Amino acid sequence: MxxxxxxxxxxxxxxxxxxxxxxxxxxxxxxxxxxxxxxKYKLTGQQFNVLRILRGRFPQPATVNLIKERMVDKMSDASRIVDRLVQKGLVSRCTNNKDRRSVDIRISDAGLEVLSQMDNQFKTKDFIKSNLTEQEAATLSDLLDKLRG
Structure with missing residues (x-):
């Protein structure tokens, strides 16, 4: 419409x-x-974003700063989001072996399992593939990139 x-x-x-x-x-x-x-998975969009970032780095850990840099919503409080994911058992937090002041964040087996279930349930492309061809999606993406300059 x-x-x-x-x-x-x-x-x-x-x-x-x-x-x-x-x-x-x-x-x-x-x-x-x-x-x-x-x-359905008791996740927010920001939590989903953090889990996907961590899965992309797996088995390597990430720092909160790295997560902040890669998040879609740059205004998110990544530390608070990580805290909630730790409480849910979807990520773990541990001290970095090389720099004791730094904290490593790693996706847990439970976090990987939740994302795997979600992957089987839906794909984000499902939201738009009935309205746009793949070529139109590529063109739109290019235009949005151009818009952000």
Whole structure:
């Protein structure tokens, strides 16, 4: 559905204004779809993001700073998110052997299992593949990269 019909707005200042509104609205729409799937596993989008970052590094650990750098939502409190994942048993925290001031974060077997279950249940591409071809998705991704400059 077109953005003007979706939000029931008939006037935008210009196409630049319209695209900003459209991107913000679409971001919320995608987040809601993802949130629905994540609730089944009692995870937030930020927790899911951290688990995927840690799985990508596995078996190597990560520091909180590295997690912050790689997170989709740069405003997230990575330390607090890691604390919650530790409480759930999905990640572990241990002192770095080379630098005692640094703490290593590693995904646990339980964390890997949860992600494996999620991988079997849904793929993020499932949210959009019925609306966009793979070529259109690539073009849109390139345009979004260009937008961020």
């Amino acid at each position: 077109q953005i003007d019909k979706e939000i029931q707005a008939s006037k935008f200042e210009d196409d630049y204004h319209k695209v900003v509104i459209n991107i913000a609205y679409t971001s919320g729409w995608l987040n809601n779809l993802l949130r629905y799937e994540l609730e």
